[in-house]
Amino acid sequence: MRSLYHLPLCPFSRRVRIALAEKRLDFELVEERPWERKPEFLALNPAGEVPVLVHDDGTVLSGATPICEYLDETVLDPPLLGHCPDSRAEVRRLVDWFDVKFNREVTLCLVGEKVMKRMLGNGGPDSRAVRAGFANIRIHLDYLGWLIDHRRWLAGDHFSLADIAAAAHLSCVDYVGDVPWEDYPSAKDWYARVKSRPSFRPLLADRLVGSPPPAHYADLDF
Amino acid sequence: MRSLYHLPLCPFSRRVRIALAEKRLDFELVEERPWERKPEFLALNPAGEVPVLVHDDGTVLSGATPICEYLDETVLDPPLLGHCPDSRAEVRRLVDWFDVKFNREVTLCLVGEKVMKRMLGNGGPDSRAVRAGFANIRIHLDYLGWLIDHRRWLAGDHFSLADIAAAAHLSCVDYVGDVPWEDYPSAKDWYARVKSRPSFRPLLADRLVGSPPPAHYADLDF
Numbered sequence: 001m002r003s004l005y006h007l008p009l010c011p012f013s014r015r016v017r018i019a020l021a022e023k024r025l026d027f028e029l030v031e032e033r034p035w036e037r038k039p040e041f042l043a044l045n046p047a048g049e050v051p052v053l054v055h056d057d058g059t060v061l062s063g064a065t066p067i068c069e070y071l072d073e074t075v076l077d078p079p080l081l082g083h084c085p086d087s088r089a090e091v092r093r094l095v096d097w098f099d100v101k102f103n104r105e106v107t108l109c110l111v112g113e114k115v116m117k118r119m120l121g122n123g124g125p126d127s128r129a130v131r132a133g134f135a136n137i138r139i140h141l142d143y144l145g146w147l148i149d150h151r152r153w154l155a156g157d158h159f160s161l162a163d164i165a166a167a168a169h170l171s172c173v174d175y176v177g178d179v180p181w182e183d184y185p186s187a188k189d190w191y192a193r194v195k196s197r198p199s200f201r202p203l204l205a206d207r208l209v210g211s212p213p214p215a216h217y218a219d220l221d222f
Numbered sequence: 223m224r225s226l227y228h229l230p231l232c233p234f235s236r237r238v239r240i241a242l243a244e245k246r247l248d249f250e251l252v253e254e255r256p257w258e259r260k261p262e263f264l265a266l267n268p269a270g271e272v273p274v275l276v277h278d279d280g281t282v283l284s285g286a287t288p289i290c291e292y293l294d295e296t297v298l299d300p301p302l303l304g305h306c307p308d309s310r311a312e313v314r315r316l317v318d319w320f321d322v323k324f325n326r327e328v329t330l331c332l333v334g335e336k337v338m339k340r341m342l343g344n345g346g347p348d349s350r351a352v353r354a355g356f357a358n359i360r361i362h363l364d365y366l367g368w369l370i371d372h373r374r375w376l377a378g379d380h381f382s383l384a385d386i387a388a389a390a391h392l393s394c395v396d397y398v399g400d401v402p403w404e405d406y407p408s409a410k411d412w413y414a415r416v417k418s419r420p421s422f423r424p425l426l427a428d429r430l431v432g433s434p435p436p437a438h439y440a441d442l443d444f
Binding site: 046047049059061062063065066067069070073074085086088089092093096097101143 | 268269271281283284285287288289291292295296307308310311314315318319323365
């Protein structure tokens with residue numbers, strides 16, 4: 001059995017959880033609080049960050065992108081990156097969009113300020129960052145809606161790591177109740193399709209002690 | 223002829239420049255200031271960021287990771303990611319290390335504060351960030367030295383995108399004179415080897431108006 005060191009509201013860990021489930025690979029979850037800097041965890045990943053995937057044979061893979069690329073190279077069905085270099089470049093462009101741009105402009109401003117800061121004992125949320133997050137998410141939902149108005153899935157005809165990365169981030173923001181779904185029907189329709197996939201369901205059962213999600217979080221018909 | 227939209231002191235643009243040259247692909251450089259948000263550039267890359275590579279046939283690739291993965295898939299010689307999934311995972315882990323961790327803890331604190339902020343008209347450097355960058359770079363040079371004491375190149379026996387990503391970031395920090403090479407002989411020896419590669423030489427000729435690099439920046443025998 002593989003072990004995935006993760007944090008429940010970490011979008012990078014969530015990406016790997018969904019990808020593993022799409023590939024129909026069994027794994028057990030190990031919750032790791034990287035800020036505790038446990039020596040045994042740092043020995044696995046000197047960067048001291050989740051996600052880390054440990055295989056039965058001792059192979060250790062660190063980081064959402066290295067792990068997901070490895071899974072797609074070693075377990076061919078279903079492909080999550082696409083069949084040709086051009087389509088893979090488009091998937092990777094959108095994964096980057098969510099991991100770098102959306103993460104910086106939305107996830108860190110909302111989930112980072114409201115949840116992670118308190119978890120780390122770094123005080124309350126910075127209201128300027130939260131306001132910026134609220135403004136920025138609308139631009140991203142506009143773009144996501146535009147993509148989905150032109151394509152079946154975010155990167156083209158097939159469900160891919162682009163959908164997984166986007167849904168991983170949005171699901172964390174949705175946990176804190178900050179996605180204005182009603183104003184973005186195309187994005188909402190896409191998210192309902194992702195939410196109904198068996199690979200996504202376990203994420204909807206995550207609960208942080210003392211921070212329950214809004215009622216619609218786990219509702220497939222939200 | 224391909225066109226690479228770039229910024230001279232952007233480590234992500236530098237990674238693509240080195241990778242293109244290692245693959246012996248011709249390209250012309252187009253300097254792009256993303257903060258000017260030119261409509262014709264946003265039409266190429268709606269994320270509004272460099273690097274962007276435009277091929278003769280109109281194919282547009284955005285982002286250092288999508289571009290470098292595409293180059294390695296389409297131009298096989300020399301391989302820059304490695305021959306098997308395990309070695310590719312190690313290269314990608316280290317690329318992530320420099321693009322995420324080193325970028326946040328060092329590049330943004332030193333190059334971001336000293337060069338980019340002024341370029342953007344955002345005032346002078348934040349001295350706390352600069353002090354953090356000086357402290358953090360020592361931890362990274364320790365780790366880089368440890369790797370190079372155990373391996374020929376950063377990810378193993380072969381020169382790879384891990385070396386390219388690391389050298390791209392360090393060369394930007396070196397431009398502002400903030401790499402304490404003398405205290406890290408193994409890291410210095412590795413950088414001297416990278417610096418002497420023909421693919422790396424054009425970066426050493428970059429000059430920002432009003433901000434010349436220190437004398438050792440372009441010196442192969444620094």
